[in-house]
Structure formats: structure tokens, C-alpha cells
Amino acid sequence: MGELIAISFSLTWTRPVYVGEADLLDTTITGPADALRWMNGHFKSKHGPAHWRARTLCHHALLKQVDVEFARQPFLDAWLEESNF
Numbered sequence: 001m002g003e004l005i006a007i008s009f010s011l012t013w014t015r016p017v018y019v020g021e022a023d024l025l026d027t028t029i030t031g032p033a034d035a036l037r038w039m040n041g042h043f044k045s046k047h048g049p050a051h052w053r054a055r056t057l058c059h060h061a062l063l064k065q066v067d068v069e070f071a072r073q074p075f076l077d078a079w080l081e082e083s084n085f
Contacts, residue, residue, distance in 0.1 A: 032058035
């Protein structure tokens with residue numbers, strides 16, 4: 001029989017990240033689950049070191065393998081890279 005894996009989709013960061021498209025920061029990303037959804041739906045380029053680091057740390061945070069705060073800055077870095085700021 002398989003092992004049950006607990007995933008904490010409700011984990012949030014102490015400070016949200018505000019993202020958007022075309023100079024409009026209209027979306028609030030509150031934690032790693034939101035970050036993964038945003039990356040899946042809005043990132044055109046789904047590769048590169050910042051992208052994969054953010055995805056990996058967000059997944060690990062949801063599995064409680066790393067502190068949830070460790071995934072925040074990598075997500076912000078990936079979004080900035082994607083947005084070409």
C-alpha cells in the first residue's frame with residue numbers, strides 16, 4: 001500500500017508578492033501554491049535556473065520539506081526574470 005503524502009496548500013508567506021502583466025501589479029501571490037499556479041498559467045518561458053529553483057522550492061515548501069519563506073524570494077526572482085525587469 002502506498003504512503004500518504006501531506007501537502008499544505010494553505011501555507012502563506014509573511015508578506016505577499018504582487019505580480020501582474022504590462023506594468024499592472026493586480027495579482028496577490030500569498031504563498032507557494034499561488035506561486036506555482038501563477039507560474040503555470042502566466043510564464044511563457046518555463047525553463048531557466050530562476051524558474052526551476054522557484055518551482056522546486058515552492059514544491060518543497062508545500063511538502064513542508066523547507067520553511068515556506070525560503071520559496072518567496074526565488075519566486076520573485078523567477079517572476080522578475082520572466083518579466084524582463
